Amino acid sequence: xxxxxxxxxxxxxxxxxxxxxxxxxxxxxxxxxxxxxxxxxxxxxxxxxxxxxxxxxxxxxxxxxxxxxxxxxxxxxxxxxxxxxxxxxxxxxxxxxxxxxxxxxxxxxxxxxxxxxxxxxxxxxxxxxxxxxxxxxxxxxxxxxxxxxxxxxxxxxxxxxxxxxxxxxxxxxxxxxxxxxxxxxxxxxxxxxxxxxxxxxxxxxxxxxxxxxxxxxxxxxxxxxxxxxxxxxxxxxxxxxxxxxxxxxxxxxxxxxxxxxxxxxxxxxxxxxxxxxxxxxxxxxxxxxxxxxxxxxxxxxxxxxxxxxxxxxxxxxxxxxxxxxxxxxxxxxxxxxxxxxxxxxxxxxxxxxxxxxxxxxxxxxxxxxxxxxxxxxxxxxxxxxxxxxxx
Amino acid sequence: xxxxxxxxxxxxxxxxxxxxxxxxxxxxxxxxxxxxxxxxxxxxxxxxxxxxxxxxxxxxxxxxxxxxxxxxxxxxxxxxxxxxxxxxxxxxxxxxxxxxxxxxxxxxxxxxxxxxxxxxxxxxxxxxxxxxxxxxxxxxxxxxxxxxxxxxxxxxxxxxxxxxxxxxxxxxxxxxxxxxxxxxxxxxxxxxxxxxxxxxxxxxxxxxxxxxxxxxxxxxxxxxxxxxxxxxxxxxxxxxxxxxxxxxxxxxxxxxxxxxxxxxxxxxxxxxxxxxxxxxxxxxxxxxxxxxxxxxxxxxxxxxxxxxxxxxxxxxxxxxxxxxxxxxxxxxxxxxxxxxx
Numbered sequence: 001x002x003x004x005x006x007x008x009x010x011x012x013x014x015x016x017x018x019x020x021x022x023x024x025x026x027x028x029x030x031x032x033x034x035x036x037x038x039x040x041x042x043x044x045x046x047x048x049x050x051x052x053x054x055x056x057x058x059x060x061x062x063x064x065x066x067x068x069x070x071x072x073x074x075x076x077x078x079x080x081x082x083x084x085x086x087x088x089x090x091x092x093x094x095x096x097x098x099x100x101x102x103x104x105x106x107x108x109x110x111x112x113x114x115x116x117x118x119x120x121x122x123x124x125x126x127x128x129x130x131x132x133x134x135x136x137x138x139x140x141x142x143x144x145x146x147x148x149x150x151x152x153x154x155x156x157x158x159x160x161x162x163x164x165x166x167x168x169x170x171x172x173x174x175x176x177x178x179x180x181x182x183x184x185x186x187x188x189x190x191x192x193x194x195x196x197x198x199x200x201x202x203x204x205x206x207x208x209x210x211x212x213x214x215x216x217x218x219x220x221x222x223x224x225x226x227x228x229x230x231x232x233x234x235x236x237x238x239x240x241x242x243x244x245x246x247x248x249x250x251x252x253x254x255x256x257x258x259x260x261x262x263x264x265x266x267x268x269x270x271x272x273x274x275x276x277x278x279x280x281x282x283x284x285x286x287x288x289x290x291x292x293x294x295x296x297x298x299x300x301x302x303x304x305x306x307x308x309x310x311x312x313x314x315x316x317x318x319x320x321x322x323x324x325x326x327x328x329x330x331x332x333x334x335x336x337x338x339x340x341x342x343x344x345x346x347x348x349x350x351x352x353x354x355x356x357x358x359x360x361x362x363x364x365x366x367x368x369x370x371x372x373x374x375x376x377x378x379x380x381x382x383x384x385x386x387x388x389x390x391x
Numbered sequence: 392x393x394x395x396x397x398x399x400x401x402x403x404x405x406x407x408x409x410x411x412x413x414x415x416x417x418x419x420x421x422x423x424x425x426x427x428x429x430x431x432x433x434x435x436x437x438x439x440x441x442x443x444x445x446x447x448x449x450x451x452x453x454x455x456x457x458x459x460x461x462x463x464x465x466x467x468x469x470x471x472x473x474x475x476x477x478x479x480x481x482x483x484x485x486x487x488x489x490x491x492x493x494x495x496x497x498x499x500x501x502x503x504x505x506x507x508x509x510x511x512x513x514x515x516x517x518x519x520x521x522x523x524x525x526x527x528x529x530x531x532x533x534x535x536x537x538x539x540x541x542x543x544x545x546x547x548x549x550x551x552x553x554x555x556x557x558x559x560x561x562x563x564x565x566x567x568x569x570x571x572x573x574x575x576x577x578x579x580x581x582x583x584x585x586x587x588x589x590x591x592x593x594x595x596x597x598x599x600x601x602x603x604x605x606x607x608x609x610x611x612x613x614x615x616x617x618x619x620x621x622x623x624x625x626x627x628x629x630x631x632x633x634x635x636x637x638x639x640x641x642x643x644x645x646x647x648x649x650x651x652x653x654x655x656x657x658x659x660x661x662x663x664x665x666x667x668x669x670x671x672x673x674x675x676x677x678x679x680x681x682x683x684x685x686x687x688x689x690x691x692x693x694x695x696x697x698x699x700x701x702x703x704x705x706x707x708x709x710x711x712x713x714x715x716x717x718x719x720x721x722x723x724x725x726x727x728x729x730x731x732x
Contacts, residue, residue: 050507063550064566352546355506
C-alpha cells in the first residue's frame with residue numbers, strides 16, 4: 001500500500017505547511033526563551049532581596065529638577081518625574097527636528113549653488129559637523145560657549161526685559177489677561193482665512209493662470225487681525241519681567257543653557273546629514289525638468305519651489321525620517337551636560353534612588369521605541385501623500 | 392558616558408536575569424578560585440580612590456580593598472579595581488560584576504534593606520554633606536543660599552538631602568545634576584552654579600583639583616550624616632564577616648599601637664589583646680575561612696586605620712583633613728571596634 005502511505009506523509013513536503021510549522025516552532029522557542037529569562041530574573045531578584053515591580057512609581061521622589069514643563073515639587077511621585085523627563089526629551093527633540101530641517105534644507109541647497117563661495121562654505125559646514133561625534137559637539141557648545149557668558153551680575157541686557165548670562169536667556173513671560181480670548185479667536189480666524197484664500201487662489205490659478213500673492217496676504221492677515229483685536233479689546237497679555245534678586249534673575253521665562261547647548265549641537269549635527277540628503281534628492285531630479293521649467297519662463301526661485309523640490313521630496317523623505325529618529329535618540333546624550341531628559345532623570349537619578357534597574361530601563365526603552373515608531377508612522381503617512389501617483 | 396551607563400545597566404539587568412541563584416559562601420569561594428578580589432572604586436576622587444601619576448590606584452577606599460586582599464590571600468596586590476560612577480555602582484554590585492563596593496558610599500536604610508545589598512557595619516569614613524562656594528559671593532552660611540543655583544552629582548543621597556535642607560529652611564534653589572563629580576566641579580568653576588554640594592571630604596578633594604583653590608571656601612554647615620563604608624551582596628556570611636572584621640582589625644591595631652613598622656616585634660608582645668589580634672595565641676580566622684595570620688598581613692602590608700587615614704586624606708596628604716569624627720573613640724571620635732575574643 002505504498003501510494004496511500006505517501007499520501008499520508010505528503011503534507012510534510014508541502015512548502016506552505018512547512019513554512020507555517022517553521023514559524024510556529026520559532027515563535028514557541030522565542031516565547032519560551034523570553035519566559036525563561038523573565039522567570040529567572042524574578043526568581044533571582046527575589047533571592048537577592050531586591051524589591052521588584054512598579055510600586056515605586058507612587059513613592060515621593062524627594063529631589064529637585066532643573067527644568068520642569070509641568071508643576072513639580074519634591075513631594076511629587078516618581079511617576080510624575082517620569083512624565084517630566086519624557087516632556088523634556090520631547091521638547092528638545094521637537095525643537096531640534098524643526099531647526100535641523102530648516103538648516104539642513106538651506107545648507108543642502110547652498111551646496112548646489114552656482115556661487116563658488118556659497119557652495120564652498122556649505123561644503124565646509126557639512127563636512128565639519130557631520131564628522132565630529134555629537135557628544136563632543138554638545139560639550140563644545142556647553143563648556144566652550146558657557147565659559148564666554150557673563151555672570152548674573154554682569155548680564156547682557158536689552159530694554160530691561162531680555163537678559164543673557166551664564167544661567168541662561170531670560171525673557172519676559174506673558175501672563176494672559178481677560179482680552180486673551182479675543183486675541184486667540186483673531187489668530188485662529190486669520191489662519192482660517194489664509195487657508196480659504198489659498199484654496200481660492202489655487203482654483204483661480206488653475207482656471208485663469210493668474211497667480212495671487214497668497215503668502216504675503218496670509219502673513220498680513222496673521223499680523224493685522226490679532227493687532228486689531230488687541231486694539232479693540234485691550235492688551236491680551238501683561239508681561240512679567242525678569243529681575244535680578246539675590247544670586248539670580250527671578251521671574252520671567254528662562255531658557256537654560258543646557259537646553260540651548262543640546263538644541264544647537266543636535267540641530268547642527270543632524271542638519272549636516274539632512275543637507276546631504278537634500279542635495280541627493282535634488283540631484284535625483286533629471287536635469288530635463290529644470291530645462292523644461294526654464295523654457296516655461298519660471299524664475300530660479302519658482303523652479304526650485306514648484307518643480308524641483310516637490311519631486312526631490314519623494315527621494316528625501318525616507319532617509320529624512322531616519323535622521324529625525326537619530327536626533328531623538330541622540331537627545332539621550334543630554335545627561336552629559338545635566339539637561340534633565342528621560343535618560344538622565346529617570347534611567348539615571350530615579351534608577352539610583354530606587355535601585356529598580358530592570359523596571360526603569362524597560363520603561364525608558366519602551367518610551368524611545370514608542371516615540372520612534374510614532375515618528376516613523378507619521379513620516380510614512382506623509383511619504384504616501386507625497387509619493388508619485390501613477391495614473 | 393550616558394550610553395556607557397545605560398549599557399552597564401542593561402548588561403547588569405541581563406546578568407541578573409541569567410545567573411544562577413545565590414548560595415552561601417558563593418562570593419568567597421569565587422574569590423578564592425579566581426585568586427583576586429574585584430573591588431569597585433570611585434572614578435577619581437583624591438584621598439578616596441584615584442589613579443596616581445604612576446598608574447597606581449590610591450586612597451583610603453582603595454587601601455581598604457588592599458587590606459581585604461591581604462586578609463584573604465596574604466598579598467595586598469591581589470585586587471582588581473573597577474572605577475564606577477555614582478550611577479553605575481549599585482548595579483555593578485547587584486549583578487556580581489564586583490565582589491565589594493568600596494566607593495565612599497553612604498550607608499542608608501533603603502540601600503541596606505531593599506536593594507540586594509548589605510553594609511557590613513564598617514564605616515571607613517564618617518562624613519557629612521556640606522557646601523563649597525566662590526568667595527566672591529560673600530556668603531558666610533548655608534542659610535544665606537535662598538535662590539541659589541546648586542551643582543550636584545546624579546544618583547547620590549546628596550540630591551535628596553539638598554532638597555530636604557532647602558525645604559526645611561523654606562528656601563528655593565535650582566539644581567543642576569551632572570553625571571560625574573568632575574563635571575559638577577567644572578560647573579562651579581565656570582560659574583554655571585553658585586554652590587557645589589557634596590560630602591565635605593569630596594568638596595575638599597574637588598577644591599584641590601581646581602585651577603584656583605583659594606578662591607573657594609567650604610561653608611561651616613554640615614546638613615546630613617554620611618557614614619561611608621564598603622557594601623557587599625547578601626547571602627555570603629563569610630565574605631560579609633571578612634569585610635567587617637578587616638576594618639575592625641585595622642581599628643583595633645591603631646588602638647593597641649600596632650603599626651606596619653612594629654607588627655613583627657608586636658608578635659612577641661605579652662599583651663593578650665595584641666596576641667589574639669595577630670593570631671599568635673588563637674586562630675580567629677578559621678571560622679570565616681581566613682588564614683591564621685590574616686590580621687597580621689593586613690597591618691603588615693596596609694597598616695592600621697590611623698596610618699591609612701593620615702597617608703590618604705590626613706596630614707600626609709594634600710587634603711589635610713582633621714581626624715574629627717574619624718578619631719578613635721578613646722580620642723573623642725566615633726571609630727569603635729568590638730573586641731576580638
